[in-house]
Amino acid sequence: QVASPVPQGPNKWHEQFPIAKGQRQSPIDIVTSNAKVDKALSDNPLKVSYSNNCCQSVTNTGASFQVVVDGAGTEISGGPLDSTYKLVQFHAHWGPLGGDEGSEHTVDGVTYPAELHLVHWNQKYKDVGEAVDKPDGLAVIGVFFSRGKEHAGFKPISDLFAKVPRKADKVDISFNYDPACLLPARRDYWTYLGSLTTPPLFESVTWIVMKDPVEVSAEQLAALRNLLWETPSGEGQMCNNYRPPQPLQGRLVRST
Ligand SMILES: CC(C)NC[C@H](O)COc1ccc(S(N)(=O)=O)cc1
Numbered sequence: 624q625v626a627s628p629v630p631q632g633p634n635k636w637h638e639q640f641p642i643a644k645g646q647r648q649s650p651i652d653i654v655t656s657n658a659k660v661d662k663a664l665s666d667n668p669l670k671v672s673y674s675n676n677c678c679q680s681v682t683n684t685g686a687s688f689q690v691v692v693d694g695a696g697t698e699i700s701g702g703p704l705d706s707t708y709k710l711v712q713f714h715a716h717w718g719p720l721g722g723d724e725g726s727e728h729t730v731d732g733v734t735y736p737a738e739l740h741l742v743h744w745n746q747k748y749k750d751v752g753e754a755v756d757k758p759d760g761l762a763v764i765g766v767f768f769s770r771g772k773e774h775a776g777f778k779p780i781s782d783l784f785a786k787v788p789r790k791a792d793k794v795d796i797s798f799n800y801d802p803a804c805l806l807p808a809r810r811d812y813w814t815y816l817g818s819l820t821t822p823p824l825f826e827s828v829t830w831i832v833m834k835d836p837v838e839v840s841a842e843q844l845a846a847l848r849n850l851l852w853e854t855p856s857g858e859g860q861m862c863n864n865y866r867p868p869q870p871l872q873g874r875l876v877r878s879t
Pocket residue numbers: 740742751752755763818819820821822823828
């Protein structure tokens with residue numbers, strides 16, 4: 624049978640998705656000296672209220688792991704958001720084993736070994752499918768992972784990667800899990816208007832990138848490689864599933 628074509632890299636996406644060269648693409652390099660502190664963001668603090676039984680399963684999407692959330696009681700609001708958004712899934716992007724690249728956003732050119740994305744959709748729409756391509760449709764919280772001590776909160780998830788080695792593999796999450804444990808203690812962030820960082824690259828994301836990384840252990844970063852994907856030379860460890868920074872196109876990055 625004909626093998627499914629190996630996914631093309633980021634520098635080819637524009638051929639099938641012309642918006643790849645659009646005016647509000649993500650990720651970006653965050654130049655901290657150009658970020659503008661906006662008091663309005665602190666006057667109306669970002670409110671994250673997740674429940675601890677919202678996570679249903681972990682699946683291998685063929686491009687990342689994805690924890691699927693049922694959305695019940697997992698709302699964020701405030702900060703840059705004009706309405707309530709609900710968590711639908713979280714996943715990550717990472718680099719080569721032991722390397723320091725892997726994050727999608729960079730800070731003054733500095734990369735982190737991985738970046739977590741908590742994906743939320745605007746409750747003014749009827750479902751995520753309707754929201755996904757609207758300019759205010761999605762809000763994604765980005766959290767940088769740095770290499771250090773083990774992250775107890777991430778362990779129940781990183782321990783599941785070995786159970787979903789292949790694309791479409793899925794394992795149920797039978798335990799209570801509150802994804803808020805993955806957020807850094809200090810809730811300061813940068814925010815800007817951007818896009819999905821993978822096809823279809825819709826320019827529908829209000830990005831909220833946390834300033835502080837959270838530490839995970841080298842073993843937890845290595846566990847990401849229990850996930851496999853198709854490479855030109857056949858099945859291999861999933862890694863380097865990150866898009867490099869895109870042109871800012873004059874956008875303003877605001878800061879708390
Ligand atoms: C029907 C819709 C929801 N399908 C959307 C598709 O799965 C892609 O969704 C996404 C969602 C989030 C991101 S990221 N890396 O910017 O957080 C990328 C693609």
